[in-house]
Amino acid sequence: WVRANIAGFGGDKDQVTIMGCSSGGSSVWNLVASPMAVGLFHRAMVQSGSALRLTDRGTSARTAAALLAHLGIDKSRPADLQQVPWTTLLEAQTAVAAMPNGGRFSPILDGTYLPHHPFDPGAPPESADIPLIISTTLEDAGLFLFNYDLDEAGLKAQTTAKLGPLGDRAVALYRARYPNKSPFLIQAQMATDGAFRKAAITQAERKAAQSPGKVWMYQWDWETPSYDGKFGAIHGIDVSASFHNYRDGMVGCGVASGRLMCDRLASTLVAFARTGDPNNDKVPAWPAYDVQTRATMIFDNQTRVENDPRSEILAFWKSLPAPAARS
Numbered sequence: 001w002v003r004a005n006i007a008g009f010g011g012d013k014d015q016v017t018i019m020g021c022s023s024g025g026s027s028v029w030n031l032v033a034s035p036m037a038v039g040l041f042h043r044a045m046v047q048s049g050s051a052l053r054l055t056d057r058g059t060s061a062r063t064a065a066a067l068l069a070h071l072g073i074d075k076s077r078p079a080d081l082q083q084v085p086w087t088t089l090l091e092a093q094t095a096v097a098a099m100p101n102g103g104r105f106s107p108i109l110d111g112t113y114l115p116h117h118p119f120d121p122g123a124p125p126e127s128a129d130i131p132l133i134i135s136t137t138l139e140d141a142g143l144f145l146f147n148y149d150l151d152e153a154g155l156k157a158q159t160t161a162k163l164g165p166l167g168d169r170a171v172a173l174y175r176a177r178y179p180n181k182s183p184f185l186i187q188a189q190m191a192t193d194g195a196f197r198k199a200a201i202t203q204a205e206r207k208a209a210q211s212p213g214k215v216w217m218y219q220w221d222w223e224t225p226s227y228d229g230k231f232g233a234i235h236g237i238d239v240s241a242s243f244h245n246y247r248d249g250m251v252g253c254g255v256a257s258g259r260l261m262c263d264r265l266a267s268t269l270v271a272f273a274r275t276g277d278p279n280n281d282k283v284p285a286w287p288a289y290d291v292q293t294r295a296t297m298i299f300d301n302q303t304r305v306e307n308d309p310r311s312e313i314l315a316f317w318k319s320l321p322a323p324a325a326r327s
Contacts, residue, residue, distance in 0.1 A: 003040055017043040017273040019133075021239045025049015029203070030107050032127035033118035043276050045133040045269070047242070048140050048235055050200035052120040055108045063103025066096045119203050123210040130213045131276040133269075134204045134289075135238065136197045137220040142188035143235035155183035159190065166320075173313050185232040193310075194317050201314065204289050214288040216278050218297040219309060222261050225252045238299070241265040257301060264303055 003013045018041045020028045025046040031037045032044050055063075065075065070092045073080045081089070096102050107114055118124055150158075160167030174186045181189075200217070207215040220238040223229055226249050231237075240248035241258075244266035252258030264282045271280040278297075279286050284305055287295040294308040308314075 014042065015273070016041040017045070019045035019047065019242070019269070020049060021047035021236055022049050026051060026106070029118045030054075030114060032130060032132070033116065033124035034113050035115065035126050036113050038126050041130070043131050043272055044127070045135075045272070046200075046203070047135050047238060048137060048196060048200075050134060050136075050196065050203045051118075052199060052202060053117040054114060055104050055106050057108055057110070059103055060108040062101075063096060063105065066099065066103065067092055070095055119206050123203075123206040125210075128210050128213055131272070132207050132213060132215045133218065133272060133278060134200050134207070134215060135218045135220065136192065136200050137235060137237055138223075138233035139185050139188040139192060139231070140196045140233075140235040141191035142185065142231055145184070145188055145191070147187075148184050148230055150183040150187060152183050155187055158187065163320075170316065173316055177310070177313065181232070182230070184230065188232065188234075189313075193313060194320075197314070198317055201294075205291050208288070208290050214277075216272075216286060216297070217289045217295075218299055220265075221298050221300040222257070224250050224258075225255060226250055238265060241299075242269050261299060261303075265299060268297075 002011075002016055006013050006016070018028055018031060020026075026049045028044050028046045028049065029051065031041070068075055068078075068081075071081070071084060071088070073084075084092075093105055097105065109116070116124070147154075156167065156171055159170050163170055170190065171186070174181075174189060178186060178189070197219075204215050204217045207213070220241075221233050222237075223232045224234065224237055231250070234250070237250050240246075240251045241262045242265055244262045245251065246259040246262040247254045251262060267280045267282040268278045272278040283297060283303055286297050286305055287293065289295055294311075295305050296307070296309050298304050298306050298309060
């Protein structure tokens with residue numbers, strides 16, 4: 001539709017950028033791996049939505065069967081799903097996903113639109129020439145955590161429960177770098193580093209190994225002052241900044257530092273959409289990502305490029321045994 005109609009709105013069908021955050025970011029990396037989308041877009045950006053693999057048909061069929069069983073609908077009557085209130089569907093999805101062998105509600109490897117995993121074992125050949133931006137926020141996972149009153153003892157107990165004898169080492173690593181962060185935000189960083197950020201870095205590595213399309217990586221560290229700062233650099237905070245929405249509550253309700261951050265990120269995305277390169281006069285010179293330097297733009301009050309940022313923390317998570325893969 002965009003290719004056929006965008007000229008009527010003053011747009012250029014040969015200069016289309018797709019971008020998305022969270023599940024929207026997942027939609028982007030599905031599109032960059034789809035042969036059906038080749039030629040429809042020319043730059044892509046994944047904000048806090050990186051992943052490497054999709055669900056296969058068998059797993060998807062089991063998930064569908066569990067959902068129908070939970071709702072009491074026979075598989076011979078799939079149209080009955082259209083009569084189910086959305087709140088009931090959401091409750092059923094949540095219940096099925098929480099089962100011991102619960103499935104993932106996501107696009108699947110269908111062999112046509114998605115013939116292979118998007119970023120496993122490598123970057124998708126369908127978009128080898130498409131430049132890409134990949135990003136995370138420092139405390140991404142904080143959006144999914146609610147124990148705001150977590151104290152230091154609770155943080156240590158929780159980390160030890162998850163990591164065993166490595167728990168004390170993990171807390172010490174974070175406290176050495178972030179002595180003033182709340183325990184809530186430290187746990188949010190841990191959850192982010194062990195999942196979201198780990199996948200984003202792997203995705204960037206695999207795209208960097210491909211050519212000719214380049215990849216740039218950024219990390220949003222700027223903490224929102226809203227709600228007394230308890231959310232830190234939370235998941236999705238950079239979305240409003242992407243659109244220069246500096247009045248948004250999570251970008252500080254129009255505070256000067258929030259407006260400056262919006263200037264920086266929005267200008268970056270405009271430059272990327274226009275030229276395929278995010279460099280512009282609002283940010284320092286930003287090299288493309290590679291596995292030798294791992295140049296990463298840190299969006300913060302002192303916006304800067306760091307090579308291999310927080311390397312000691314990320315090396316810790318990388319050293320842990322990988323969890324069993326889910327199809």
